[in-house]
Amino acid sequence: MKMLRSLLALMLVLSLAACAGCALAGKTLEGDANVDQRCYPSTTPFIHPPFYNVKLSVEVDDNGVITSVKDNGTGAAGSVQKGNEEFWEKKNKPYFDAAVNGGLLDKFVGKTVDEVKAMDMTAGMDAVSGATMVSAAAQEAVINAFEGKAGKTFLAVEGSALPFEKLDGNTVTLSNALPEDFDLQVLDIRWGVRNEEIVPADSYTVEIADGKVSITFSDIAALKAGYYYVNVVDATAKYRSPSFEGGPAAAQAPYFIIDSGLSADDISFDGKAVTLASGSMADFLQNIQHVQILAEGAEKAAEQEIVGHHGTVGNFIALDENGVLNADGVVKARNGDESPLFEAGTQYTVTVAAFGYPELVFPYTKP
Template sequence: MKRNMQLVLALSMVMAVSAVAISSSYAQNDSAKTEQTTTVNKTDDSKKKEESKYVDGVYEGTARGYSSDIKVKVTVSGGAIKSVELLSQNDTPIYFNAEKAKILADNIVKTQSIKVDALAGATISSNGFMKAVSNALESVQAPLTVESNKDSEEKSLDAQEKTYPSMEITNPERTNEKPKVKIRNAKVSKNALISDTLRDGAVVLENITIDGDLVIRGAEEVSLNNCKITGKVIIDKQIRKRINVVLDDKTKLNRLVVKTPAKIQTKGAGEIATLELSDILGSEYQTVIDAKVKELDIKTVNADISVEKNSKVDSIKLPNNVDKFEKTKKTYKNKENTFKLEVNSSISKGSNTNVPYKVVYGYSNVDQAEYPDLKLFLRPPFYDMRVKVVLDKNNKIVEVANDSTQIKGLMPGAQEKDWMKHERYWNRMTAGNIYDKFAGKTLEQVKAMKMRKGEADVVSGATADSIAIKQAVINAMEGRKGKMFLTDKQTLTPITPIIEIGTTTVKFTNTLPKDFKLKLLNVSQGVFNSEDIIKDVKLSEDGTVLTIPNDLKPGHYYVNIVDESGAYRSPDFVSGERDKERTNMHYPYFVVKSKETLKFEDNKLSVSDNDLANIYKNIESITITDKKAKESDSKYKPVKVEPVTVEGRLRIKATEVFDENGKIKETAKDLEKANIFENGKEYEIEVKVWGFDEPLKFNYVAGK
């Protein structure tokens, strides 16, 4: 009886302990980092753990044990499992209890693996505990993000059969035109992306399993070796060169969708069940098929396609408005001559059953999306956002895609290499899936989309692009053209740019196109356009005489004009190198000359009429030179504060350097947010102001 009581007491104590939270943690390697994406090693030889496998946080999970549910709490810090706690369970205590759960928890943290050795005599309970940990971490596993090297060396990763929720291959620095990336032995439970930042690089995927889609937006060469992809492979490289996708003899795809021109190759037993040439596919480059394909499904009627002689295509589906399928036919076209298919191999079965969607084209300029406001300014060369829009029979959008913006959209005289200046904004826009936002919408719904900064549909960091793409889609659906470019010589040029106070007319030479329907939008004073609009102004019908009030303050004036017909853009705000006479400006303007005296005395800036506010509105630039640094360093460059650059770009306001009383703000910072001034140092400061013939120069000792 006494032994039985002792056994009952022991069992009760074990059960009580099992309800207490168990915590196990180990000190991690000092090199562990806290990024939420997995950063891969530079070479295959390195066997270091991937960093940041999980997203930091505290998570709970439950799974079935031997006779009860086992509930755990998992803490992740620095991307690694820091602790595992047993919250509750009710399995047979003699086989599985708090002490035994702690052994499993210790091993999981130590090995950073949710698969550890089961406990002897408690296999089912052990597996339940590990499954509970797995369930806790299932939704918080960090994606696999592989970044290419900055140089030409290949970035290589052996993922060692690990599973990730998603995968992205990227070239974040964008300094390498042809990056190389190779990934082996990875499993992806959802989708994978080859980013457009890969430009014209090369990507090799070897022994990769993807349980979703693989989207290829970048790279010139993509090799799929022994890959299993249960979803679709989608080729959607919107810019740069045609992509070449190669399948080895162990890779078989269910569906490959080609949205942009590509070359498709299979080797040996490699095969594509369905190769779809999308409605959106265009003819910027020829699409070449050198592959083993069960069904070639051609939906586009706007492409140049070649089926090579070594291809093996079992059957083909053609649009119903191109030449009728015949076994021996080699060339297929449509009446509009927008479609061409060359067949250099035999295809035994075919039909013309595809009903093509309607494809319309549109474009809209990006830099003047909110003219004359300069806030959305993009540096030259300027460009049009060009789109192609696929519409169903009810004129609802099926899909929107790029229409060679980086080639056809650039202003006259610009080259494709100049596109690199705009590529980061483009990448932000496409990464924000801007095209997908239009799917399923009618024209009225597109017009209602919110694309201004901070609004629902805009892509953050690409506001100008977002606004322009919306207008381009509207133009396409309405059958309207976008606005044509003006050259730097097509503008209104002031005959006498600098006028005296009290002058009531400004005369211009009109070199705008003859069909430019001229309308004066407004006249604005100061370097920041549209902030201070002048009333009672009038422009003659031929644009040669501007009538203005006789009491205008000294300074710079924008003359903002538009083409009322909408055929042309307005003159851009680029001004080239400014000379003393203020010539070489692309846009209409004039300057009212000041009669006042500007000086720096008693440690502050002042003007004889005490109107410092007007001075600040018209400061052209402030150049700040560290005198000692200039003497000792031949490569020294002074700090230049330009409220508006010669390209028309907004920068630092003058009030960031001077306060309202004219005193220098010694806490002023440059564009890099670094302090401009340092106590005890002597600076030479030059202030250029519109309306004053000569700049004001003075010396200043910080902190004096």
């Protein structure tokens, strides 16, 4: 009797699976998945990649084999966060188009959902035109189409999702502006504008209660001055993690600042380099928000940042590792154009802003 019940149960499972396959057979399915946060949070520097959803329609034959995969409104409303439409057109769409035109969507044709799951989208030709994240998102969108899942939801939060409230003793308190059903989990805390240095997990504890997030350090005096990013995720995976769009002042990404204790008189420019009365120049440089260079008579300053949009690095040339101003620096644009940071004989006003340090403003004229 026991064996008979087991056999009947197995037959029922197989029957349901077959019915599920039949339910999908010969239909057009819709799926989407996030391009951003593919490697979240293990990226260096820790800045989110292009912020949109790949949306696809998937046609399946009577045997559950994919016969066609097409774009289904990638970049349209719901795929791109409201307010980022222009950025999508100028920056993200060319990469998506390159992936699609390179045959990305055709790779899924002729496969079952299990075969799609087994595809390696990071190896060989699967990384179409270098758009590995787009390829991985497309794969997930096809799988989601079969499984009836959706990509993570955009957070409708203005400014920081966890605004800084206070620093009291060893405890940093953040207010919680996240949706009520955001299952908040603090993964780690990272120091510096590139978010590369992770604070040891055994040096603090986290308490989440009463609309607050309290982070208590064993010795907050041991923390270096500067920017600290609080890396949070939704444990249910319904929502995206807070984004970095708009820079630290306007972004959703939560952070707090540890002050260096220096006064305005403790940071200066000696004619060649930025100097500090005390503290580490390396730490200072790791926390630079921007260097603005305004030519006399110009309406807009040229801006240099340690980390550019979507985590681009390597374009910061205003200061070297010793804080020396790069008088002969040349800025190289994406289109190949070059322009000098400073023209000889022109007077400039240079502003250096770093998290946790007084702002430095000084005049400079290249000889």
